[in-house]
Amino acid sequence: MPINVRNACYTFAFLISFFTHAQNSGQNTLNFAKEHINRNPDTVLFHLSQSIHQGGLLDSQMPEAYRLIGICYHIQSRFDSALLYFEKSLDLATLQSDSDMVAKSRLDIGKTLLAKGRMSAAQEHFTEVLVYFEEHEMHDEIVQTLSYMGFLFQRSNDLRVARKMYDRALQQPSGRKHHLMISLATWHGRMNQPDSALMLYDSLLDLPDIQNDYLIMSRIHLNAAIIYDQIGNHEKVIEYSRKALQYNHQLGNLSSKGVIYQNLTQYHFLRGEYERSRVCLDSGYYCAQKVGSLNVYIKLLGIEVEFEKLDGNYRRAEYLMEKYDYLKDSLHRQRQADLAQELNIKYETATNKQRIAELELERKDAALSLARANNQRNIFLSGFGLLIVIAGFLYFQYSTKKKTSEVLTQKNLQISDALAERETLLKEIHHRVKNNLQVISSLLKLQAGSLEDEAAIDAVKQGQHRVKSMALIHQRLYSADDVRGVDIQDYFDNLCSELFSAFGVDTTNTDYHVATNGLKLDIDTVIPLGLIINELVTNSIKYAFDEKTDGMLRIEVSNEGDKLIASVADNGIGMDEKKLSDSNSFGWKMIRSLSRKLKAEIKVHSDQGTTVNLIMSRFKLVK
Incomplete structure (x- = not known):
């Protein structure tokens, strides 16, 4: 069915739903969005944007609307836009004290950071929201979080920990586990177990409830095509790649289409099917340039160099190779800059948290000082009044002074205890900051171990030494008597x-x-x-x-x-x-x-x- 006809059908269905349930139009819009988001995110984006622009949503519905818009952009691999709307959802949910939506938005932010390659920031979000989901027995979200954490460790080449995460997710009593099964199948692929991976993909394709979920279907066919390529099944590679292209075309995901065309370009080239490879090369270039996917563009450029060599165009091949090397260096520098920026954000966050704690301590000190000043003023006024009014009652005056002295002693003891508590709290703050910096140092060490480029390894190790130098400071502070x-x-x-x-x-x-x-x-x-x-x-x-x-x-x-x-x-x-x-x-x-x-x-x-x-x-x- 042509895309315009499909969009018209979805629009007609939306209008009927809107007028049938006019008394709750905002909720109807959200329900429609959730029902169609994995089939036609462009239509969902259109209707959500219209509802927001026309004021058709209640304030309490806005966090979920922003989150759904973010999911649409994430499905289409437009990660910067997705991150913007997830953060909007998080801010509004925080203002409205909607704890469930706060946790879900943080999970969405984590998965987007993971897609952008910001592993440590993503892991921080996953770790924190997992605690909330487990406390509230939100099984769907627990499965999602553990699945993303498993994929994170899988990308970090820690396949043993990745499998532990997948197994924890499988043990959940309920929850929709389709995306988990896809991630587990990719794990089998990494472990060189193609039969196990294909068995999982086939079992998913037999499920009737996913046939209209284009997002899941696109992931299954894209990943299964890669497995069939590994075992040399030419017909299945072409069949599954074409289906993956169709699903991603419907989803509007040019980024994934670019990856598929890149895989097909290389596949046909290695088989000597040069005409088909060139067609896929042109299509891949179009998608990569449209969405700005530098990684896909570079890989396609490398294949075009080989085409020019085959045609005897060595001068153009040399020109394209220089362009390939330049773009590859640019991509490497950008990744290094992103890593440095993430480290700076981590450091600033830790510093801000410490500063907030210090300000809270200063506020408590000021309150204690004010209370002591008020007590002393009240005692002085009471004593002066008693001296003027009942000067003759010396015994009463003596008793009053004795009681006052006891009150002062008690207050001074309370103040001393508060100061001791402040000292302990400061040491605890430095201890926690030191531990957080040690975690960052360990993550950098882990990251360095997974890299192959010597310059990148050296840059990450230098970052590790800088973080360790700050950790030593906080270690000295919490170990010393004077903080x-x-x-x-x-x-x-x-x-x-x-x-x-x-x-x-x-x-x-x-x-x-x-x-x-x-x-x-x-x-x-x-x-x-x-x-x-x-x-x-x-x-x-x-x-x-x-x-x-x-x-x-x-x-x-x-x-x-x-x-x-x-x-x-x-x-x-x-x-x-x-x-x-x-x-x-x-x-x-x-x-x-x-x-x-x-x-x-x-x-x-x-x-x-x-x-x-x-x-x-x-x-x-x-x-």
């Missing part, structure tokens, strides 16, 4: 020890010395300073010594008037001062950015090694 500041002698000793250990430095050939003159710095100073020192020490370890047997790295910090001077020096091979200062690497960008926060001037000297001096104007010492 106001950090003993930087102890901190920098531990930081150097960690870095020397991480890079496998032989301390018999290269050693370090830390001298900080017994200084203690507050956390707002030591975090940026620690990150800068971490970066400089890392650079020295990696580049300075070049097999020296008497290498020495020195870190010195001193307070001179209104300046705090930090120095990192090595006796290594030295570096060009201007080149080092003008460096545009991520590490030096971060050093300059953090230096601005400390109002610091950076000076680099290269004389019998390299010395970097940091002269800071904005800092806070802790006595």
Whole structure:
């Protein structure tokens, strides 16, 4: 049936439903959307947008409407738009205290972040909403969440943990498990068990209730075509790929169509069916350019290079290869930038949570001070009034003063307890922040283990060291008696020890010395300073010594008037001062950015090694 005719049928069905149930038009719209969303998301988007524009929905129905719009965009692989509407749904549901919708919107945000490759952020959402769903026995949502978590670990190449998640989902007493079975089939494919995967796909195709669910049907046929390609069943590859194209065409998912055309282009090319391969190549280019899918475009470009070589067009093949390499590098840089942005968001979130907790403690301190001041004022007024009115009753005055003294003693004890509680709470905050940073460090280590590109591995490991340097600060704070500041002698000793250990430095050939003159710095100073020192020490370890047997790295910090001077020096091979200062690497960008926060001037000297001096104007010492 042509698409326009289908849209007309859906529109006619919607209008009949609308006028039949006019007394509850908003709910009718939402019901219609949920019924047709997996068959014709474009029609659902149209009617939901119309209802919102015309004010046909109640305020209480808006979070669900925004969530359904987000699902439409997610089905079509338009993930940025999907994320925008899921966040709108989350904000409104939070304002309306709709806990179920808050949890569902967070699940949707998690699955969208997973689709965009932001694994750690997605896992954070999944972990938190799973607790809510299990507490409220929401079995459909539990199955969905565990299925997404399994797929997340599967993408991270941790197939053992992925299978545990799938098994937990299968043990749920109820819940719609079609998408779970598809994910489990892909797991069997990864485990080189094509027969098990195809058995699951065939069992799903036998279910009558999914025949009109184009989203599920498209996923089954796309993934099954890949399995049939693995076992060499040519007819099934073509049959299932064509059906997957039809379903994704109905769903308006150009991104998935691009992937299918890419698979078919490569499939026909490897079989020597060059004419069919070229047709699929052109169609794949169209879809990839339409939705901006750089990954699919690059893979198609690589196949076109081989076509040009076959035709003897070596100059054009060389031109296309240069374009291929450039775009591949661009994609790699974009992924690195996305990872760095995610780390920054994690750090800012942790900092904001700590700041909120500190403000809450300050508010409690202010309330305690006000209560004490009010008590003292009331006591003074009572005593003065008693002295004037009943000056002759000395015994009564004595009794009153005694009671007042007891009240003051009790209040002072309460204040002391509150201050002790504040100290304990601050330590707990630092402990939790340290644990969160350790989790991030572990995730980065896991991510590094799954990468193959050496530059990406090095970038992720550097990020891990930076996160670990911040974790050390919070570890020192919750371990110390005084949580106001950090003993930087102890901190920098531990930081150097960690870095020397991480890079496998032989301390018999290269050693370090830390001298900080017994200084203690507050956390707002030591975090940026620690990150800068971490970066400089890392650079020295990696580049300075070049097999020296008497290498020495020195870190010195001193307070001179209104300046705090930090120095990192090595006796290594030295570096060009201007080149080092003008460096545009991520590490030096971060050093300059953090230096601005400390109002610091950076000076680099290269004389019998390299010395970097940091002269800071904005800092806070802790006595």
